Amino acid sequence: MPLQHIVEAQQFDRDVMAQIFSVAREMEQVVKRYGSNILSRRVMATLFYEPSTRTRLSFESAMLRLGGDVITTESAQEFSSAAKGETLEDTIRIIAGYADVIVLRHFESGASKRAAAVSPVPIISAGDGPGQHPTQALLDVYTIEREIGHLDGIRIAMVGDLANGRTVRSLCYLLAKYESPQIFFVAPEVVRMRDDIKEYLTRHQISWTEVSDLAQVAPQVDVIYQTRIQRERFGDRVGDYEQARGRFIIDRGTLERMRDDAIVMHPLPRVDEIVADEVDDDPRAAYFRQAHNGLYVRMALLRLILEGD
Ligand code: NCD
Numbered sequence: 286m287p288l289q290h291i292v293e294a295q296q297f298d299r300d301v302m303a304q305i306f307s308v309a310r311e312m313e314q315v316v317k318r319y320g321s322n323i324l325s326r327r328v329m330a331t332l333f334y335e336p337s338t339r340t341r342l343s344f345e346s347a348m349l350r351l352g353g354d355v356i357t358t359e360s361a362q363e364f365s366s367a368a369k370g371e372t373l374e375d376t377i378r379i380i381a382g383y384a385d386v387i388v389l390r391h392f393e394s395g396a397s398k399r400a401a402a403v404s405p406v407p408i409i410s411a412g413d414g415p416g417q418h419p420t421q422a423l424l425d426v427y428t429i430e431r432e433i434g435h436l437d438g439i440r441i442a443m444v445g446d447l448a449n450g451r452t453v454r455s456l457c458y459l460l461a462k463y464e465s466p467q468i469f470f471v472a473p474e475v476v477r478m479r480d481d482i483k484e485y486l487t488r489h490q491i492s493w494t495e496v497s498d499l500a501q502v503a504p505q506v507d508v509i510y511q512t513r514i515q516r517e518r519f520g521d522r523v524g525d526y527e528q529a530r531g532r533f534i535i536d537r538g539t540l541e542r543m544r545d546d547a548i549v550m551h552p553l554p555r556v557d558e559i560v561a562d563e564v565d566d567d568p569r570a571a572y573f574r575q576a577h578n579g580l581y582v583r584m585a586l587l588r589l590i591l592e593g594d
Contacts, residue, residue: 288301288407288586288589288590289407289590290397290401290404290407290408290409291397291407291408291409291410291419291420291586291590292397292398292401292408292410292417292419293397293398293410293417293419293455293458294417294419294422294423294454294455294456294458294459295458296419297419297423297459297462298462299462299463302423302426302459302462304589304594305423305427305582305585305586305589306426306427306430306582306585308584308585308588308589309427309578309581309582309584309585310581311585312580312581312584312585312588313581315350315351315584316350316580316581316584320349320350320351320352321350321351321352322351322352323351323352323588323592324348324351324352324353324587324588324591324592325352325353326353326354327348327353327354327385327386327591328353328354328355328356328383328384328385329344329345329348329353329354329355329356329384329385329386329387329388329587330355330356330357330358330380330383330384330386330387330388331344331345331355331356331357331358331359331387331388331411332357332358332361332365332376332377332380332387332388332389332390333357333358333359333360333361333389333390333411334360334361334362334367334390334391334392335390335391335392335412335414337359337390337411337412338554339553339576339579340390340411340412340418340420340421340579341357341359341388341390341411343576343579343580343583344388344409344411344583344587345357346580347580347583347584347586347587348587350580350584351584351587351588353587353591356383356384361376362392373391373396373399373400374399374400374402374403377389377400377403377404377408378403378404381404381405381406384406385406385407385591386406386407386408386409386587386590386591387400387404387406387407387408387409388409388411389408389409389410389411389413390410390411390412390413391412391413391414392413392414393413393414393416394413394414394415394416394417395413395416396413396414396416397409397410397413407590407591409586409590412451413451414451415448415449415450415451415515415518416451416454417451417454417455417458418451418452418454418455418552419455420579420582420583420586421451421452421455421456421552421579422452422455422456422458422459423459423582423586424575424578424579424582424583425452425456425459425510425550425552425575426456426459426460427578427581427582428550428571428574428575428578429441429507429508429548429550431574431578432548432571432574433507433508433546433548436460436463436466437463437464437465437466438464438465438466438467439460439463439466439467439507439508440466440467440469440505440506440507440508441460441466441467441468441469441506441507441508441509441510442468442469442470442471442496442499442502442503442505442506442508442509442510443456443457443468443469443470443471443472443478443510443512444471444472444499444509444510444511444512444533444535444558445471445472445476445511445512445513445514445533445558446472446473446476446512446513446514446515446518446529447470447472447476447477447478447479447512448472448475448476448477448478448479449476449515449518450512450513450515450552452512452552453478453510453512454479454482456510457478457482457485457486457491458482458485460491461485461486461489461491465491465492466491466492467492467493467494467506468486468491468492468493468494469493469494469495469496469502469505469506470493470494470495470496471495471496471497471498471499471502471533472495472533473514473528473529473532473533474528475525475528475529476514476525476529477495478495499533499539500538500539500542503539503542503543504542504543504544506543506544506547507544507546507547507548508547508548508549508550509535509539509543509547509548509549509550510550510551511533511535511549511550511551511555511558511559512551512552512558513551513554513555513556513558514526514529514530514556514558516530530556530557531557531558533558534557534558534559534560535549535558535559535560535564536559536560536563536564537560537563537564539564540563540564540567540569543569545569547569548569548570548571549564549567549569549570549571549572550571550572550575551572551575552575553572553575553576555572559572
């Protein structure tokens, strides 16, 4: 393939995804054998302007498990030269001299495209504000394939903060690459899915419906993809946040309505939108397995970007 920058989910097609997932399966074995050295002497930089646990640490673990090295700036807004007024473009030009690949999380939509435009080394978006989170969507699709066994005809309910959630936005773009998925959007009024995604799905003849009742849709789907109401993106609209929060919760009642072979996913972190002590022990709770899959998918991406096929 040549995989270079990863900046948006639309750039992938089914064949490329199949290749990534096949390498990710190999990576599950590589991790069991305590890693490999194929990326030894390569350096990955992680540059994070927004908080992260899973995304940054799974990328860093992925690089280390393939024998590579990692340099990192978290809280980059505070601790990198951004604090002195340096532009993102200049920061990228500099880091590109120190690293073979740059993993970037930024608070502005479109930041990874701006970075890719000036970077001589591959840029991997680790989330750009309310825009997209393409590698999360790849691990989400990998998880659906591992857990459900197919993607064509998949029925999925995306629940929660669909206006600010970059993971669901990227996931819609990826699911649109498969045959006849059925997407249900279940969101509080103030954070409904944005029109750009709905128009994209309609243009690609993908069936989507907005529903206001999670209980009604729960028995119909293979996947409930729950998301956090993103308080940090509401600014001073505290009333809107309070109105959205707690509206759709996954609890024992939701599980009772779901099919036996359906799953609950969540990109995490969760706050109160999944009742942990009622749901975590159910085998259909797939969110921790999903987070672990992030390691394998990111190992696969680093290998394909830095080593080729
Ligand atoms: C998500 C993100 O940062 O967009 N988390 C993640 O990367 N797993 C979701 C969120 O913050 O709620």
